[in-house]
Amino acid sequence: MCGIVGAIADRDIVPILMEGLRRLEYRGYDSTGVAVVGGTGKLTLQRAVGKVASLQKLLDAAPHGGSLGLAHSRWATHGGVTEANAHPHVSCGRIAVIHNGIIENYAAIKSELTAGGYDFTSETDSEVIGHLVHSFVVQGLDLREAVQAAVARFHGAYAIVVIDAEQPDRVVAARIASPLVVGLGEGENFVASDVQALLPVTRRFQFLEEGDVADVRREGVRVFDASGAEVERPVHESSLSADAVERGEYAHYMLKEIYEQPRAIADTLSERMVDGKVLEAILGPRAAEILPKIQQLHIVACGTSWHAGMGVIPVLPRPRRPPRLPR
C-alpha cells in the first residue's frame, strides 16, 4: 500500500504535499514523486527512488512551487523500482497522474494508445491512465468527463488523481477498492489516501465511495457516483489532532497495533484484490513466471512474526521434494 496526496489552493502547496507524503510513510513504499503547476502554467515534475527525504533533497536543490499539484509514494507492482516508473506520470507535458492499485487490463489499452501515437516511458500499468485521459481531453471532454470516460475502461483496483496544466482550476480524483478521501478547506481543497495526510490542513473530510469521481476545485467539491449522477457525500469532522494521530485514541502503541490488525490487513489487501483473489502482481513483475517454480518457502522471523509464520505453515501446500534437514 502506498500514498496519494493532491491539493488546489491559493498558496504554494508543495510543503503540504511533502508533509502529506511523510505522514503516509507508515504505509510502505519504494519511490516518491511530485508534480506541480506553477504560476506560469507550466507542469514541473520531480521523482526519486527511496525515501521521501530523497525527494525533499531534490526539491531543496531545485525548488518547485505552485498552487495545484499532486504527490505519490509508490509500491511497485508493474515494473522495477526506478525513477522512470515512479509516479506522477505525465502525458504530453500537460496531464499528470498518480495511481495506487493495479489496472488489470492495461496491456490492451496500452496497445491501443501506442497504435494511436502515444509514447510510453515507464513499465507501469499506471502510465495508460494519463495518456487515455489526454486522448479524451483532446477530443473535447473537460477533465472530469475525461477521467469518467477513462475509468469506465479500467478493470482492477485503483485510486487515481489527475491534473491538467491547461485546466488549472481543478483536481479530479476517482476510486474503486483503494481508499481516497477529500479534505475540505477554506478556499482550498485536498485529496489523499487517508485523513492522516491532511490533518495539518483540515479536519473536515468526505470519504469517496466505490466508483466515485470527485471534481475538486478551490471553491468547492462535486462528487459523481459510478453512474455519473451527482451525489452528496456526508462531511465528517475528525477529532484527531495533527500530532495525536500517531497513537490515536489508544492508551499505548501495542494496543493500537492489536486493534488495528484487521483494518491494516484489509487496507493492505483492498487495492490488491480483484474478485476475492489477491493479484499475483503484488509479489513483483515476474511473479506469474516465478511462482509455479517455487519448491520451498522459508519463513525467517522472530517474536510475533515467528508466531505468524508458524500459523502459515499448516495452510501451505506440501513441498514437492522433502526438505533437506541439517545433520
Ligand code: GLU
Ligand atoms: N501499479 C502501479 C505501479 O506499479 C501503482 C503501484 C502503487 O499502488 O503504488 O506503479
